[in-house]
Amino acid sequence: MSAVLESHDHSHDHHGPAKGWRRWVYTTNHKDIGTLYLWFSFIMFLTGGCMALVIRAELFEPGLQIVEPEFFNQMTTMHGLIMVFGAVMPAFVGLANWLIPMMIGAPDMALPRMNNLSFWILPFAFALLLSTLFMEEGAPNFGWTFYAPLSTTYAPSTVTYFIFGVHIMGASSIMGAINIIATILNLRTPQMTLMKMPLFVWTWLITAYLLIAVMPVLAGVVTMMLMDIHFGTSFFSAAGGGDPVLFQHVFWFFGHPEVYIMILPAFGIVSQIIPTFSRKKLFGYTSMVYATSSIAFLSFIVWAHHMFTVGMPLAGELFFMYATMLIAVPTGVKVFNWVATMFKGALTFETPMLYAVAFVVLFTIGGFSGLMLAIAPVDFQYHDTYFVVAHFHYVLVPGAIFGIFAGVYYWLPKWCGNMYDEKLGKLHFWLSFVGMNMTFFPMHFVGLAGMPRRIPDYALQFADFNQIASVGAFIFGTTQLLFLFIVIKTIVSGKKATAEVWDNPEGLEWTIPSPAPYHTFSTPPDVK
Amino acid sequence: MSTDGYQTYYVPEKSRLPIFMAIGLAVTVIGAGTMMNDLTAGVEDSSAHWVMFTGFIIIAATLYTWFAKVIAENHSGLYSGQLNRSFVWGMGWFIFSEVMFFAAFFGALYYVRNLAVPWLAGEGDKGISAMLWPEFQAAWPLMETPDATQFAGPKEVIHPWGLPLVNTILLLSSSVTVHLAHTALKAGNRARLKMWLAITIVLGLAFLGFQIEEYAEAYNELGLTLKSGIYGSTFFMLTGFHGAHVTIGAFMLTVMLLRAFKGHFTPQEHFGFEAASWYWHFVDVVWVGLFIFVYIM
Numbered sequence: 031m032s033a034v035l036e037s038h039d040h041s042h043d044h045h046g047p048a049k050g051w052r053r054w055v056y057t058t059n060h061k062d063i064g065t066l067y068l069w070f071s072f073i074m075f076l077t078g079g080c081m082a083l084v085i086r087a088e089l090f091e092p093g094l095q096i097v098e099p100e101f102f103n104q105m106t107t108m109h110g111l112i113m114v115f116g117a118v119m120p121a122f123v124g125l126a127n128w129l130i131p132m133m134i135g136a137p138d139m140a141l142p143r144m145n146n147l148s149f150w151i152l153p154f155a156f157a158l159l160l161s162t163l164f165m166e167e168g169a170p171n172f173g174w175t176f177y178a179p180l181s182t183t184y185a186p187s188t189v190t191y192f193i194f195g196v197h198i199m200g201a202s203s204i205m206g207a208i209n210i211i212a213t214i215l216n217l218r219t220p221q222m223t224l225m226k227m228p229l230f231v232w233t234w235l236i237t238a239y240l241l242i243a244v245m246p247v248l249a250g251v252v253t254m255m256l257m258d259i260h261f262g263t264s265f266f267s268a269a270g271g272g273d274p275v276l277f278q279h280v281f282w283f284f285g286h287p288e289v290y291i292m293i294l295p296a297f298g299i300v301s302q303i304i305p306t307f308s309r310k311k312l313f314g315y316t317s318m319v320y321a322t323s324s325i326a327f328l329s330f331i332v333w334a335h336h337m338f339t340v341g342m343p344l345a346g347e348l349f350f351m352y353a354t355m356l357i358a359v360p361t362g363v364k365v366f367n368w369v370a371t372m373f374k375g376a377l378t379f380e381t382p383m384l385y386a387v388a389f390v391v392l393f394t395i396g397g398f399s400g401l402m403l404a405i406a407p408v409d410f411q412y413h414d415t416y417f418v419v420a421h422f423h424y425v426l427v428p429g430a431i432f433g434i435f436a437g438v439y440y441w442l443p444k445w446c447g448n449m450y451d452e453k454l455g456k457l458h459f460w461l462s463f464v465g466m467n468m469t470f471f472p473m474h475f476v477g478l479a480g481m482p483r484r485i486p487d488y489a490l491q492f493a494d495f496n497q498i499a500s501v502g503a504f505i506f507g508t509t510q511l512l513f514l515f516i517v518i519k520t521i522v523s524g525k526k527a528t529a530e531v532w533d534n535p536e537g538l539e540w541t542i543p544s545p546a547p548y549h550t551f552s553t554p555p556d557v558k
Numbered sequence: 559m560s561t562d563g564y565q566t567y568y569v570p571e572k573s574r575l576p577i578f579m580a581i582g583l584a585v586t587v588i589g590a591g592t593m594m595n596d597l598t599a600g601v602e603d604s605s606a607h608w609v610m611f612t613g614f615i616i617i618a619a620t621l622y623t624w625f626a627k628v629i630a631e632n633h634s635g636l637y638s639g640q641l642n643r644s645f646v647w648g649m650g651w652f653i654f655s656e657v658m659f660f661a662a663f664f665g666a667l668y669y670v671r672n673l674a675v676p677w678l679a680g681e682g683d684k685g686i687s688a689m690l691w692p693e694f695q696a697a698w699p700l701m702e703t704p705d706a707t708q709f710a711g712p713k714e715v716i717h718p719w720g721l722p723l724v725n726t727i728l729l730l731s732s733s734v735t736v737h738l739a740h741t742a743l744k745a746g747n748r749a750r751l752k753m754w755l756a757i758t759i760v761l762g763l764a765f766l767g768f769q770i771e772e773y774a775e776a777y778n779e780l781g782l783t784l785k786s787g788i789y790g791s792t793f794f795m796l797t798g799f800h801g802a803h804v805t806i807g808a809f810m811l812t813v814m815l816l817r818a819f820k821g822h823f824t825p826q827e828h829f830g831f832e833a834a835s836w837y838w839h840f841v842d843v844v845w846v847g848l849f850i851f852v853y854i855m
Contacts (some may be wrong), residue, residue, distance in 0.1 A: 048572055051571065053572070054572055055577050056572035056574055056577065057572055058569065058571065058572055058573055059727075060570075064570045088811045112827070137566075137567045137569055138567070140644035140647070140648070141644055141648060142569055142577060143570055143576055143624075144576070144648075146573065146577070147575075147576035147577075147580060149581050150576055150577050150580040151583060151584075153582045154580055154581070154583070155584075158584070169726040177651050186600065187595045187598070190591040190592075190594050190595050191587075191588075191591045192653055193591070194588075194590060194591045195587070197587065198587055201583070204652075204655050206648075207651075207657075208648050208652060209648075211646050211647060212644045212647040212651070212653055213644075215647055216640060216644050216647055217567065217640070217644075237723075240660070241654045242651050242654055243654070243655075244658070245655070246655045246656065246658040246659035246661075246662065247658055247659070247661065249659060249662075250638050250659055250661075250662025250663055251662060253795075254666065254795070255662075256748075257595070257784065257791070257795065259594075259598065260594045260595075260783075261784050262783075262784055262785035263704070263784050263790070263791035263794075263795070264708075264709050264787055264788050264791050265666060265670075265787075265788070265791055266794075267708075267709070268674075268678060268687070268690065268704060269703065269704055269705035269708045269709055270704070270705070270708065270709035270710070270788050270790070270791070271670065271674075271675055271700045271703050271704060271787045271788035272670060272672035272674065272679075272786040272787075272788045272791065273669070273670060273673075275674070276666055276669050276670060276674060279665075279669060280662055280665065280666060280832035311654060329672035339724065341684055342684075343683045343684060344683065345680065355749050363772075400599050405567045437587050465717070470608075485769040504732070514758035517805070527654065549569070552566060552567075553564055553566070554564065
């Protein structure tokens with residue numbers, strides 16, 4: 031007892047951070063942990079990006095050029111896993127850590143030590159996953175969706191490390207999500223009712239709920255794989271009465287909510303940014319909340335639209351087709367609200383706004399191709415082609431990743447107290463915009479013409495579009511080094527930002543100085 | 559707004575506990591993964607399990623220190639009512655995540671039993687897969703697997719009205735006794751708290767004992783194993799994970815009993831106890847699902 035009490039004697043003087051590496055390893059501060067998440071995610075973004083460039087270099091010409099097909103498979107698999115679990119998800123958790131306590135007037139996250147644990151599991155999990163690249167049998171090579179029996183009967187032995195890596199990163203996500211929910215529900219300043227919360231907080235509340243609901247299902251499905259591989263069960267083996275299709279059902283029950291986990295926080299970011307640069311209130315706040323909730327609900331009953339060609343009863347095909355199309359309704363509400371917010375606004379186009387507007391336009395393209403894929407009979411043509419690759423990269427790159435870029439440019443001055451270089455920011459935007467569209471737009475065409483995904487070689491007729499895509503990929507990839515430069519330059523030598531940063535933005539985070547002090551809102555602030 | 563009467567939300571100082579926990583988890587999974595790979599590859603002199611045990615020890619030591627610290631902080635008056643509500647939300651959502659974990663296995667059971675196995679025997683639209691094993695007959699429990707050379711089916715399965723019924727009674731009564739312990743705690747009757755809590759733990763351990771006996775019977779006499787096809791797979795994964803959760807729950811209740819003997823908990827504030835009892839009720843509800851869908855139906 032006394033030893034414990036002693037360690038709290040200095041609890042009243044903990045206003046500044048600790049020095050050196052201990053600050054980052056032992057920290058319980060939401061801002062430190064947010065920073066850790068964001069840097070980790072950026073490192074993973076570059077790692078996964080390099081893998082994408084290996085893929086695009088190989089596909090620059092038909093025929094086998096640079097890598098062995100086995101290694102190509104490892105690259106497609108690891109690229110997907112790293113971008114989904116290592117880049118996009120941690121970036122959003124990092125933003126949540128930085129922003130949610132400041133937006134709701136909380137002193138920190140609800141469970142600060144667990145918050146640190148959620149982060150520090152990730153470097154170990156991804157070191158384990160990446161180490162498989164250097165093992166004798168090579169990294170997992172069965173695609174990021176790891177369908178059985180490719181990932182069980184025919185998998186390299188490194189699949190075991192992949193499974194355990196997924197287990198611990200899942201634990202990290204669940205703890206992170208519990209922390210976010212507890213923070214939002216319990217630590218809001220008393221006058222901030224639920225319907226007064228900023229939309230970023232709302233979308234994260236719903237995202238956290240989705241995470242807690244589906245990460246355990248992912249843990250369940252990889253556990254079944256583990257048992258099939260090492261302990262002789264027959265979940266995914268028809269010889270024992272199981273079914274490989276069972277894998278796909280359980281996986282996509284996780285996987286479809288997962289894609290909304292990767293987009294809802296971006297919806298929230300864009301809903302914060304567009305009103306600021308339109309100098310208007312967000313159009314249809316209440317409908318935004320209900321639309322987000324509807325999307326989350328629908329995400330649980332549409333999973334089998336990923337599996338139209340696997341062999342389902344007709345009733346199943348029809349149900350999942352119509353349920354999927356329903357998602358267009360709440361999503362349409364959101365897009366309409368963003369456009370209506372801009373309508374007759376006093377618009378300016380600083381970098382965050384450019385990213386937000388590009389988000390609205392390009393995410394909508396990804397949404398429309400999603401509707402095409404939702405139509406079961408035509409999906410038989412599109413399934414497993416580059417059209418699918420084009421579709422999900424349009425929702426993930428200009429959707430999730432542009433959302434993250436927009437958020438970073440918007441709040442970076444609040445975090446580090448300095449303004450980023452607007453010219454360079456715009457250059458980063460336009461290069462990313464051009465590079466990204468060059469990469470993924472031609473994939474629609476080769477996909478519709480029948481080029482299959484995940485194959486290192488292709489028919490001669492697809493060569494032109496593939497060359498354009500590869501050039502675009504290298505433009506987009508190298509541009510991200512510019513982003514790194516801009517962020518470092520802002521931190522080191524940007525000119526001082528004001529507390530408000532922007533022109534009369536809404537939200538509690540703009541009422542505190544820039545950079546935000548190490549501890550904010552130790553007593554709850556007033557809200558109008 | 560007035561912040562009078564606002565008790566500061568306690569934000570802990572920097573802490574070494576999380577990084578030790580993360581290291582413990584990493585060591586455990588590296589050890590477990592290597593151990594399983596060695597096992598499957600038939601490596602004779604594998605020492606990976608020692609790595610795994612080292613990880614377990616790190617995790618156990620960290621968790622012990624962590625909880626001891628939280629309890630000490632609470633007793634020294636650092637925690638406000640608001641902070642306690644964070645624990646309440648945290649435990650509630652943790653249990654929800656556990657529910658979803660079991661949902662994955664119940665869902666798998668439902669799918670193979672009602673869809674995949676009948677299709678494999680030629681039923682309905684998808685009955686075309688019957689061409690794989692034309693002789694295969696659908697049944698549940700599945701005694702004859704499609705390919706008996708790979709997965710020999712069980713000779714017999716566990717019948718619900720023997721040990722499983724006894725176990726159901728044990729576990730359902732233990733939910734009642736843990737509730738009685740809670741009522742006693744709220745009434746300030748600590749002798750009764752300890753008595754009912756001890757009875758709950760004994761009931762839980764008895765359940766586990768019978769479960770072990772059932773498993774021994776299944777393996778040694780009935781030929782019902784993990785390898786005996788999809789019935790054995792679903793049976794052992796569902797009951798096995800449930801048993802693991804009963805073990806954790808019984809451990810949590812034991813800690814609560816020791817804390818009760820040390821004089822912890824007041825009639826008003828005892829969320830540690832309440833969290834453990836929530837967990838126990840959750841484990842109980844899962845068992846009712848198991849008893850109905852795995853044993854009876």
